Amino acid sequence: MMNTKLYKSVHNLAEKLLIAANKKDQKKFDTLYTELKAICIDNENTNKDHPVQWETLADFTEELEEAIAGYEKALAKAIAINSKDYIASIAFSMATLQLELGQKDEALKSLQTAKTNANKNEDKEFQLEINALLKTLV
Numbered sequence: 001m002m003n004t005k006l007y008k009s010v011h012n013l014a015e016k017l018l019i020a021a022n023k024k025d026q027k028k029f030d031t032l033y034t035e036l037k038a039i040c041i042d043n044e045n046t047n048k049d050h051p052v053q054w055e056t057l058a059d060f061t062e063e064l065e066e067a068i069a070g071y072e073k074a075l076a077k078a079i080a081i082n083s084k085d086y087i088a089s090i091a092f093s094m095a096t097l098q099l100e101l102g103q104k105d106e107a108l109k110s111l112q113t114a115k116t117n118a119n120k121n122e123d124k125e126f127q128l129e130i131n132a133l134l135k136t137l138v
Contacts, residue, residue, distance in 0.1 A: 003048050003050075006039070006043070006048055006050070006053070007050075007052065009039065010036065010039065010052060010053050010056050013032055013035060013036045013039075013056070014036075014056050014059070014060070016028075016032050017029060017032045017033065017036070017060050020032060021060075029060075033057075033060055033061075036053070036056065036057050036060065037057055039053060040053045040054055040057050049077060050077065050081075051074045051075070051077040051078035051081070051083065051086045051090065052074075052086065054070055054071075054073045054074035054077060055070075055071065055074040055078075055086065055089065055090050055093070057070050057074075058070030058071045058073075058074060058090075058093070059093065064097050064100060064101055065101070067097055068094055068097050068098065068101075071090050071091075071093055071094040071097070072094070074086070074090045075087065075090045075091060075094065075113075078090055084117040084118070084120060084121070085117075085118075085121055087113065087114075087117040088113075088114045088115075088117035088118035088121060088126070088130075089114075089126075091110045091111070091113040091114035091117065092110070092111070092114040092118075092126075092129070092130060092133075094110045095107040095108075095110035095111045095114060095133065096133075098110060099133075099137075104137060107137065108134075108137050108138075111130060111133055111134050111137065112134075114130050115127075115130050115131070115134065118130055
């Protein structure tokens with residue numbers, strides 16, 4: 001279970017990061033990104049450590065390899081708390097970046113993980129999205 005105050009601060013930063021990105025305000029984006037990264041680092045290996053903060057950080061990481069590393073950290077934390085929804089979401093995001101980098105085998109593995117963990121998810125559209133991407137690879 002994630003601390004509500006922490007969730008709200010991560011969510012607010014994500015909203016502000018989106019606005020800064022849409023306005024192409026790199027300075028503001030960098031400041032907010034640094035703030036989010038600090039939250040992740042401060043909470044790492046504490047009872048406030050949660051996959052959502054790492055997934056959010058990876059979502060806004062501009063360097064693809066670095067973003068994948070962020071998703072891997074988020075995935076490990078999601079697996080540790082056995083959160084199938086987070087595992088599916090993180091693995092799917094990771095797969096899309098792996099495909100962008102031409103890492104087809106890794107992407108396939110990530111998509112299989114996403115599919116396995118999304119099978120009990122209420123979000124049928126997400127399941128269809130995973131399956132559609134899988135079909136393009138097989």
